[in-house]
Amino acid sequence: MYAEAGKKGAMNKPTVNSLSQPGPCRREFLRRASLAAAAVLAPMPQLLYAQAPSGQADSGQGPKSSDAVGETASPDYRLQIAEIDWELAPRKNVRTTAYNGQIPGTLLRLTEGQPVSIEIVNRLNRPEIVHWHGQWIAPAVDGSMEEGAPMIPPGATTRIAFTPHPSGLHWYHTHAMAHRDLKHGLYSGQFGVLLVDPPSNPARYDQEQFLVLHDWEPYYAASDDGSLMVNYVCGSINGRMLGHDAPIQVREGQQVLFHILNASATQVHKLSLPGHSFQVLALDGRPVPSRARVETIRLGPAERASVLVAMNSPGVWILGETNSAFRSAGMGTVIEYAGRAGKPVWTAPASPHWDYRVFGDAVPVVRKPDLTLPLVFTSRFQGHGALDRWMINGKSYPDTAPILLKEGLRHRLIFDNRSMDDHPVHLHRHSFELVSIRGAVLSGVHKDVVIVEAGTVVEADLVANNPGNTLFHCHQQDHMDSGFMALFQYA
Amino acid sequence: MKLTLLAVLLLAAAIPAARAQGNYEIQVYGAETVAPRSTMVELHSNFTADGQRRTIDGVAPTYHAEHETLEITQGINDWSEVGFYVFTSEQSGLGPQWVGDHIRPRVRVPEKWRWPVGVSLSTEVGYQRALFSPDTWTWEIRPIVDKTAGRWYFAVNSALERTWHGPDVNLGLGFSPAAKISYDFTKRITGGFEYYADYGSITSIATLHNQQQQLFPAIDLNLSPKWEINFGVGIGPTAATDHWIVKGIIGRRFDWGRHNKGQ
Numbered sequence: 001m002y003a004e005a006g007k008k009g010a011m012n013k014p015t016v017n018s019l020s021q022p023g024p025c026r027r028e029f030l031r032r033a034s035l036a037a038a039a040v041l042a043p044m045p046q047l048l049y050a051q052a053p054s055g056q057a058d059s060g061q062g063p064k065s066s067d068a069v070g071e072t073a074s075p076d077y078r079l080q081i082a083e084i085d086w087e088l089a090p091r092k093n094v095r096t097t098a099y100n101g102q103i104p105g106t107l108l109r110l111t112e113g114q115p116v117s118i119e120i121v122n123r124l125n126r127p128e129i130v131h132w133h134g135q136w137i138a139p140a141v142d143g144s145m146e147e148g149a150p151m152i153p154p155g156a157t158t159r160i161a162f163t164p165h166p167s168g169l170h171w172y173h174t175h176a177m178a179h180r181d182l183k184h185g186l187y188s189g190q191f192g193v194l195l196v197d198p199p200s201n202p203a204r205y206d207q208e209q210f211l212v213l214h215d216w217e218p219y220y221a222a223s224d225d226g227s228l229m230v231n232y233v234c235g236s237i238n239g240r241m242l243g244h245d246a247p248i249q250v251r252e253g254q255q256v257l258f259h260i261l262n263a264s265a266t267q268v269h270k271l272s273l274p275g276h277s278f279q280v281l282a283l284d285g286r287p288v289p290s291r292a293r294v295e296t297i298r299l300g301p302a303e304r305a306s307v308l309v310a311m312n313s314p315g316v317w318i319l320g321e322t323n324s325a326f327r328s329a330g331m332g333t334v335i336e337y338a339g340r341a342g343k344p345v346w347t348a349p350a351s352p353h354w355d356y357r358v359f360g361d362a363v364p365v366v367r368k369p370d371l372t373l374p375l376v377f378t379s380r381f382q383g384h385g386a387l388d389r390w391m392i393n394g395k396s397y398p399d400t401a402p403i404l405l406k407e408g409l410r411h412r413l414i415f416d417n418r419s420m421d422d423h424p425v426h427l428h429r430h431s432f433e434l435v436s437i438r439g440a441v442l443s444g445v446h447k448d449v450v451i452v453e454a455g456t457v458v459e460a461d462l463v464a465n466n467p468g469n470t471l472f473h474c475h476q477q478d479h480m481d482s483g484f485m486a487l488f489q490y491a
Numbered sequence: 492m493k494l495t496l497l498a499v500l501l502l503a504a505a506i507p508a509a510r511a512q513g514n515y516e517i518q519v520y521g522a523e524t525v526a527p528r529s530t531m532v533e534l535h536s537n538f539t540a541d542g543q544r545r546t547i548d549g550v551a552p553t554y555h556a557e558h559e560t561l562e563i564t565q566g567i568n569d570w571s572e573v574g575f576y577v578f579t580s581e582q583s584g585l586g587p588q589w590v591g592d593h594i595r596p597r598v599r600v601p602e603k604w605r606w607p608v609g610v611s612l613s614t615e616v617g618y619q620r621a622l623f624s625p626d627t628w629t630w631e632i633r634p635i636v637d638k639t640a641g642r643w644y645f646a647v648n649s650a651l652e653r654t655w656h657g658p659d660v661n662l663g664l665g666f667s668p669a670a671k672i673s674y675d676f677t678k679r680i681t682g683g684f685e686y687y688a689d690y691g692s693i694t695s696i697a698t699l700h701n702q703q704q705q706l707f708p709a710i711d712l713n714l715s716p717k718w719e720i721n722f723g724v725g726i727g728p729t730a731a732t733d734h735w736i737v738k739g740i741i742g743r744r745f746d747w748g749r750h751n752k753g754q
Contacts (some may be wrong), residue, residue, distance in 0.1 A: 382641065383639075386641045
């Protein structure tokens with residue numbers, strides 16, 4: 001699927017269970033074919049990412065009338081959840097679950113404002129649920145049972161319909177709990193890219209590539225701070241370990257747009273491409289006011305970045321994890337210039353630093369909130385051989401009371417992380433605007449996931465304008481499984 | 492890697508073993524090894540409050556002896572480490588004395604194999620002066636199994652010992668098991684019991700009177716990821732055992748590179 005833009009034919013190499021290959025429905029097939037044709041035939045640079053007016057808060061438009069479980073003659077897309085054997089590298093297979101028999105799942109490329117229907121078939125022997133991460137849609141179709149969306153029973157088929165909004169790089173993934181079973185939830189291969197094209201976009205690029213990061217073969221290990229943590233044997237980009245996928249072919253002078261998604265269950269990743277810089281266009285699908293160039297992209301679980309890279313340093317390079325342990329375990333891919341050959345080169349970035357603030361307004365806009373909501377993150381020790389219990393404001397889900405929002409008001413969420421872990425916290429069905437990190441103000445950076453580092457405070461403004469149950473949680477699978485969730489409700 | 496590690500484990504298991512370190516290093520080993528690119532430096536301080544009072548066969552008494560042991564362990568990879576010991580003793584009439592040195596390679600089943608229990612195997616070889624141990628060259632092999640379950644921790648060390656040079660050279664394999672059970676009262680305070688014994692030769696188990704048996708109520712303080720602190724008081728009820736020993740371990744880990752945790 002991704003080969004349409006990336007010419008990475010090796011994406012189709014892995015063997016899959018024949019039961020897990022339903023094939024795309026006709027409309028999807030036509031869409032793929034037209035995209036592939038556009039990539040091959042269009043001589044002009046393509047366009048993407050309109051710049052949002054700087055400093056604006058989220059419009060947070062409510063769900064369209066079509067945001068409901070709907071029945072039409074035939075769905076626009078079909079997703080089948082089933083077990084597969086997936087080849088990460090020669091002689092390195094994993095048995096996992098995935099969408100449409102591939103990892104990542106089928107690329108869903110939608111158009112903002114154009115309703116879509118998706119049929120989901122659950123071939124597993126356990127209930128499943130698919131979350132449309134980053135979409136401002138109704139709770140009934142958002143894909144979170146905590147919000148009231150139904151689980152898909154084993155063997156059942158369901159159909160959902162919604163109107164994609166907002167545009168940008170988003171994703172879909174399982175929202176099932178894993179608890180102590182490291183084959184379920186986001187430890188599995190149930191994730192895929194959801195790209196929502198805007199009605200118009202002025203950014204120029206010559207080639208578009210999708211990079212989806214994931215970690216495999218999780219196991220529990222003792223952490224430095226005495227609690228259990230999840231480690232992984234290997235990692236992959238687009239389902240293949242470094243050195244075992246076809247290189248991404250580029251030409252000198254090209255502008256390549258990379259859509260990067262960290263689909264790891266728990267692990268923060270930093271990526272770098274030696275000899276090149278990343279111009280950040282959008283974070284979590286939302287355009288940033290300052291398109292700063294950085295050497296390193298840091299993405300927590302569920303974070304996304306759309307970045308432009310000027311291909312002006314011919315050679316064969318590794319685009320990979322800055323941490324050598326992760327890189328040698330597979331987290332990387334190869335960028336190969338036309339006419340160049342040889343062993344891929346890696347050099348560590350001079351500046352691995354990452355700071356959300358550099359992407360904000362040059363002069364931060366300070367706004368006064370209508371309400372403040374302190375959210376204090378703590379943990380309760382359960383023994384060196386057990387996962388910590390996580391709490392928000394002293395309560396661990398589901399033993400919590402809903403946090404009330406008032407429609408139309410600007411709520412200042414104060415993420416006060418008093419634990420020893422970093423937390424990529426995520427808000428469903430909305431995005432928020434970062435307003436301060438460690439006391440330093442910023443504006444214009446809208447996200448739906450933000451990493452709150454250990455012992456720090458991050459403040460973000462949420463304009464409550466998408467009524468309905470809204471889940472807030474840490475996107476580390478082991479943390480959300482251990483109570484790090486809260487339900488927001490509109491008063 | 493699995494085959495290599497299994498080969499090392501099997502090879503080590505085939506090697507005969509020897510005598511342990513008496514009360515110079517009093518510790519039940521866990522299965523975990525020091526991480527690669529890390530060095531653990533530990534100081535073992537043991538004071539024998541009530542022990543052997545007379546010189547026997549040229550070996551100095553242990554009564555009121557203060558033993559200080561420096562242990563430096565370097566992590567090699569995620570399944571092996573090498574430890575090095577410097578044993579010293581200070582007691583009335585002798586003053587500070589160098590006792591001997593040991594080297595201790597250790598391999599483990601990596602966590603990524605996801606075994607239900609931790610398993611490792613250490614082998615230790617070294618020299619100690621005849622003034623402090625009649626057996627001057629010894630060899631030990633120590634299978635280690637441990638398990639953490641919630642707040643509980645269990646470890647068993649089934650050490651086999653062999654003398655290379657000294658009066659016990661013809662004794663064959665000696666059996667010196669050790670075990671630990673502990674409970675995490677808080678994230679920082681763990682308390683439990685440690686048991687150490689020397690049953691003599693495996694082909695001729697000593698009488699209870701001649702066995703070494705020690706029980707240590709002990710606490711571990713987990714104040715920081717970089718520090719290891721252990722303290723205990725040992726009771727030796729048999730005639731062949733030092734009756735009261737106070738032991739302490741303080742360790743500091745030094746990291747020389749980045750690790751997965753926290754990046």
